[in-house]
Amino acid sequence: MAKDELMNYEKALEQFEVVIGLEVHVELNTKTKMFCGCRNEFGDEPNTNVCPICIGLPGSLPAVNKRAVESAIALGLALGCEIAPTGRFARKNYFYPDLAKNFQTSQYDEPIAFEGSLEVEVPSGKVFEVLIERAHMEEDAGKLTHVGGSTGRIQGAEYSLVDYNRAGVPLIEIVTKPIFGAGAEAPELAAAYVRSIRDFVKALNISDARMERGNVRCDANVSLRPHGTEKLGTRTETKNVNSLRSIERAVRYEIQRQAAILAKGGSIIQETRHWHEDKGSTSSGRPKSDADDYRYFPEPDLVPVQPSKDWIEAIRETLPENPAARRKRLQAAWQFSDLEFRDVVNADLLDAIEETVSAGAKPQSARKWWSGELARIANSEGKDVTALGVTTAQVAQLAELVESGKINDRLAREVLGYVLAGEGDPAAIVTARGLEVVSDDTALIAAIDAALASQPDVLDAIREGRMQAAGAVIGAVMKAMAGSADAARVRELLIAKANQ
Amino acid sequence: MSDLIFKTAAELAQLLAAKEVSSVEVTKAHLDRTSAVDGDVHSYLHVGESEALAAAAEVDRRRAAGEQLHPLAGVPIAVKDNLTTIDAPTTAGSKILEGWIPQYDATVVKAIRAAGLPILGKTNLDEFAMGSSTEFSAYGPSKNPWDLERIPGGSGGGSSSVVASFQAPLAIGSDTGGSIRFPAFVTGTVGTKPTYGAVSRYGLIALASSLDQIGPVTRNVLDAAMLQDLIAGHDPHDSTSLPESLGSMTEAAKKRDLKGLRVGVIKQLTGEGFQPGVTKAFNESLELLANAGAEIVEVSCPSFEYAIEAYYLILPAEASSNLAKFDSVRFGLRVTPEGNPTIERVMAATREAGFGPEVKRRIILGTYALSSGYYDAYYGSAQKVRTLIQRDFANAFAKADVLASPTAPTTAFKFGEKVADPLAMYLNDIATIPANLAGIPGISVPNGIAFDTNLPVGIQLLAPAREDARLYHVGAALEAMHEANWGKRMIDFAPALEVRG
Amino acid sequence: MSEITPDLVRHLANLARIQIDETETELFASQLGLIVDSVAKVKAAVAGDVPATSHPIPMSNVFREDVVEPSLSQAQALSGSADSADGRFRVHAILDEE
Numbered sequence A: 001m002a003k004d005e006l007m008n009y010e011k012a013l014e015q016f017e018v019v020i021g022l023e024v025h026v027e028l029n030t031k032t033k034m035f036c037g038c039r040n041e042f043g044d045e046p047n048t049n050v051c052p053i054c055i056g057l058p059g060s061l062p063a064v065n066k067r068a069v070e071s072a073i074a075l076g077l078a079l080g081c082e083i084a085p086t087g088r089f090a091r092k093n094y095f096y097p098d099l100a101k102n103f104q105t106s107q108y109d110e111p112i113a114f115e116g117s118l119e120v121e122v123p124s125g126k127v128f129e130v131l132i133e134r135a136h137m138e139e140d141a142g143k144l145t146h147v148g149g150s151t152g153r154i155q156g157a158e159y160s161l162v163d164y165n166r167a168g169v170p171l172i173e174i175v176t177k178p179i180f181g182a183g184a185e186a187p188e189l190a191a192a193y194v195r196s197i198r199d200f201v202k203a204l205n206i207s208d209a210r211m212e213r214g215n216v217r218c219d220a221n222v223s224l225r226p227h228g229t230e231k232l233g234t235r236t237e238t239k240n241v242n243s244l245r246s247i248e249r250a251v252r253y254e255i256q257r258q259a260a261i262l263a264k265g266g267s268i269i270q271e272t273r274h275w276h277e278d279k280g281s282t283s284s285g286r287p288k289s290d291a292d293d294y295r296y297f298p299e300p301d302l303v304p305v306q307p308s309k310d311w312i313e314a315i316r317e318t319l320p321e322n323p324a325a326r327r328k329r330l331q332a333a334w335q336f337s338d339l340e341f342r343d344v345v346n347a348d349l350l351d352a353i354e355e356t357v358s359a360g361a362k363p364q365s366a367r368k369w370w371s372g373e374l375a376r377i378a379n380s381e382g383k384d385v386t387a388l389g390v391t392t393a394q395v396a397q398l399a400e401l402v403e404s405g406k407i408n409d410r411l412a413r414e415v416l417g418y419v420l421a422g423e424g425d426p427a428a429i430v431t432a433r434g435l436e437v438v439s440d441d442t443a444l445i446a447a448i449d450a451a452l453a454s455q456p457d458v459l460d461a462i463r464e465g466r467m468q469a470a471g472a473v474i475g476a477v478m479k480a481m482a483g484s485a486d487a488a489r490v491r492e493l494l495i496a497k498a499n500q
Numbered sequence B: 001m002s003d004l005i006f007k008t009a010a011e012l013a014q015l016l017a018a019k020e021v022s023s024v025e026v027t028k029a030h031l032d033r034t035s036a037v038d039g040d041v042h043s044y045l046h047v048g049e050s051e052a053l054a055a056a057a058e059v060d061r062r063r064a065a066g067e068q069l070h071p072l073a074g075v076p077i078a079v080k081d082n083l084t085t086i087d088a089p090t091t092a093g094s095k096i097l098e099g100w101i102p103q104y105d106a107t108v109v110k111a112i113r114a115a116g117l118p119i120l121g122k123t124n125l126d127e128f129a130m131g132s133s134t135e136f137s138a139y140g141p142s143k144n145p146w147d148l149e150r151i152p153g154g155s156g157g158g159s160s161s162v163v164a165s166f167q168a169p170l171a172i173g174s175d176t177g178g179s180i181r182f183p184a185f186v187t188g189t190v191g192t193k194p195t196y197g198a199v200s201r202y203g204l205i206a207l208a209s210s211l212d213q214i215g216p217v218t219r220n221v222l223d224a225a226m227l228q229d230l231i232a233g234h235d236p237h238d239s240t241s242l243p244e245s246l247g248s249m250t251e252a253a254k255k256r257d258l259k260g261l262r263v264g265v266i267k268q269l270t271g272e273g274f275q276p277g278v279t280k281a282f283n284e285s286l287e288l289l290a291n292a293g294a295e296i297v298e299v300s301c302p303s304f305e306y307a308i309e310a311y312y313l314i315l316p317a318e319a320s321s322n323l324a325k326f327d328s329v330r331f332g333l334r335v336t337p338e339g340n341p342t343i344e345r346v347m348a349a350t351r352e353a354g355f356g357p358e359v360k361r362r363i364i365l366g367t368y369a370l371s372s373g374y375y376d377a378y379y380g381s382a383q384k385v386r387t388l389i390q391r392d393f394a395n396a397f398a399k400a401d402v403l404a405s406p407t408a409p410t411t412a413f414k415f416g417e418k419v420a421d422p423l424a425m426y427l428n429d430i431a432t433i434p435a436n437l438a439g440i441p442g443i444s445v446p447n448g449i450a451f452d453t454n455l456p457v458g459i460q461l462l463a464p465a466r467e468d469a470r471l472y473h474v475g476a477a478l479e480a481m482h483e484a485n486w487g488k489r490m491i492d493f494a495p496a497l498e499v500r501g
Numbered sequence C: 001m002s003e004i005t006p007d008l009v010r011h012l013a014n015l016a017r018i019q020i021d022e023t024e025t026e027l028f029a030s031q032l033g034l035i036v037d038s039v040a041k042v043k044a045a046v047a048g049d050v051p052a053t054s055h056p057i058p059m060s061n062v063f064r065e066d067v068v069e070p071s072l073s074q075a076q077a078l079s080g081s082a083d084s085a086d087g088r089f090r091v092h093a094i095l096d097e098e
């Protein structure tokens, strides 16, 4: 495919106003599927969590999973939505081999939740109110594997294989209204919005919310219009953007791509585009010939969902703390500066630090470890910091060892290396490897005397109050002790000696 | 030829309970009858001889062991081939499912097996139950035992002819617009469409989900009642299945007293368009009811004028979606065009080759009725007509306990007469469709021979939703009066079939 | 008169994934034309205020508890398929190779 021409980002924003819209699909963590009793399980043998219903055998009928409905109501309430007094399932008809019945059982004109809103903070600290149009229930499709041709892509594949384990897994689709006025921060806003949806569903415990597994998937609609014009531009829908980072990149890419086309007087094709993480670009998706006409109609095999006031209120009771409120509470408790706290939030370290603190670490040292050394290592290894394999308890223990002066920062970093290498808990490692700082004065005094032998006039200098002279000796002692000495203690002993 | 085959299911049940006959004998007798006559009648798409005999032997063993058995245990039954069975191919009369052995049993089939009724085989039907004659079966039509030149009704012509030709005392049918009641009408047998939701649809290959209902096909009313009692009941696998029990149909079928019963005659379903022989038999039945103390009142259902039109929008719309799953991927036929085609072309070629003309016609019509820009005008309006028809019934049932009409306007027609003219074919359902649109129960009970065509006719009785018992009460009482007048059962008027080696 | 043209029939057949030939297209166009003309009268039948009936027997809130039920084995699941490989259903390429 020909490489897209891109306009410089700043130039694009000078010429055009960015309008985005976001559709987020959340896979629920129910035990069973949306319409059948098959296990809702990731990564099992293909076609082992299937039954006549979810592979669409003739004669089979759906039955609605109550827990999935409760999850949808809970999320609706959390997003400040109205819960529909009557919600209905509808069939969305189109042929595709991952869709067992060749229609998706979804919701159309009567979604379970509608008209909500969500406050989203972007890295700059600016807060946007994103309006939610609707949240509705539907079923996931099966998984296609494309075989032959180029790198397992759909293009040029010889054939495809279908696994229906995922077919019928409960989804909630959350659709925003068009989002205006984010300007240059539109990409960051898109990512921050998806992060807060993810935070919500995690907090509600209705989804595992693991983006790398596709538990939370985002389709990003992007359109541009010349500043000051009313009419919305033609939008593209970029699918398959499954990490916060790629959402940001994909939106930015579409802005630059569309701007280049429009600036040339070209026009945008309304189409689905696919994001390619590797190339960092989007490509035109498959032409969906049926996209124009899904022939929605009420699912005749299912009856309406009419949640009672009591049911809704009972679910409202169970709602956990709003993630935004939680952030305010934690910043106050930890006394982080706005800058410190924003970095923590953007690095997605709230949970890690909260656990580390409750494991006994001081908030500041917990923060230093996670957004300092650990973040650095994660970066160099291209991993997510929470995926390094070090537990919050271990970090807390490491911090405590430094606090108590058992080891110094340099040793602590060394110990961390052993922890990451799987040698166990910091305290155990310190004893096993005899890494404790030497607090036995006789060894220190011997080392000090050795150092003084080569530079005798240092003591006089100290007596005369020229403390900087002490540095050379302290350095020599530390060197001699291979770092396993407490510099402060060496200094004390040296001064004592001078004043004898 | 053992005369066990001429007995009713209730009679066989008694003989079995009294251990005067074994289920193996009864089952064998019916299988013999099939090899003797089904070459001509063609009721069956599949006969499960060994499975049936094994099930019969098993129920005989349980009886010998003194187990508590279902009243119909050991009585053999035939099942329409649009219900899934793990031990027999299930085709729905379509080439696209040829040879498919389902991975599960329909809920009704499960209930039949659990009650110990040997399943003789799978009966013929118009492809996916779309038709009134079985002429649209991909495997050739079934014949009317009263006249092999004529249609046995449809879509359930296999089930109607199988009981009418004494190949089975009981059969299962499905009724979307009359597919149980019209075949009963033309074959001098009994057929009931229960209240929507009374019988689980799980495992019934869907035609139109909001209209389909499974029901009994028999030679007399008591047998139908006993069979409905067996197959009815709540099923969590069918979200539209009724939670509550509708009571005992068998008990209702033993009542005879009709004093004070109000029978409403539907103005729009009499007179013009109805064959004189059909009307005459209908009026004679009304007289019998009146003589027995029933009060005959006229009721008007003006919206019935739109019933067929609404039906032929709702049915194709739902069917077009229900039949989308037949795409060559997970089961059934796969046709691969020349060259190296995409899955899209394979699906289209498979559906072209696998579906017959009537099915394609209705899928395309339904696709049209649902497509954007037409939905409100067609499917939407049709759903509103349903509301009007329900209101008509509500008003009618305020005046009457049951409603009555001829089951169909004309007696059995000859093969080929209407096959080229869909609209004419659709008119057979004019009297039966309203019950499906409103979800209410209806029964067709034989009420004699039409003087003008010398073919069987039947009367349709309708009751309010959940009042199926009224149909069996009134139907059984009427049947008893007819048999008293005739001095024999309706089916005994049928000419004997030629028996072949 | 009916709006069912051969082109519309072709479009509908494509939506419905049925590959029909020219004779069928013509036949269906005329037959569906007649049917559509006759069913069109439902439009006249209903004033706006009539509610639609999608379920003949009104019910609501019919749910399943979130409890696992036995699934099919992989072999059972694939038993009816025309073609399978690696425990999966095999289908022809989705896109034409360009």
Ligand SMILES: [Mg+2]
Residues within 6 Å of the ligand: A106, A138, A173
């Ligand atoms: Mg969706």
Ligand SMILES: [Zn+2]
Residues within 6 Å of the ligand: A033, A036, A037, A038, A049, A050, A051, A052, A053, A054, A055, A168
């Ligand atoms: Zn399943």
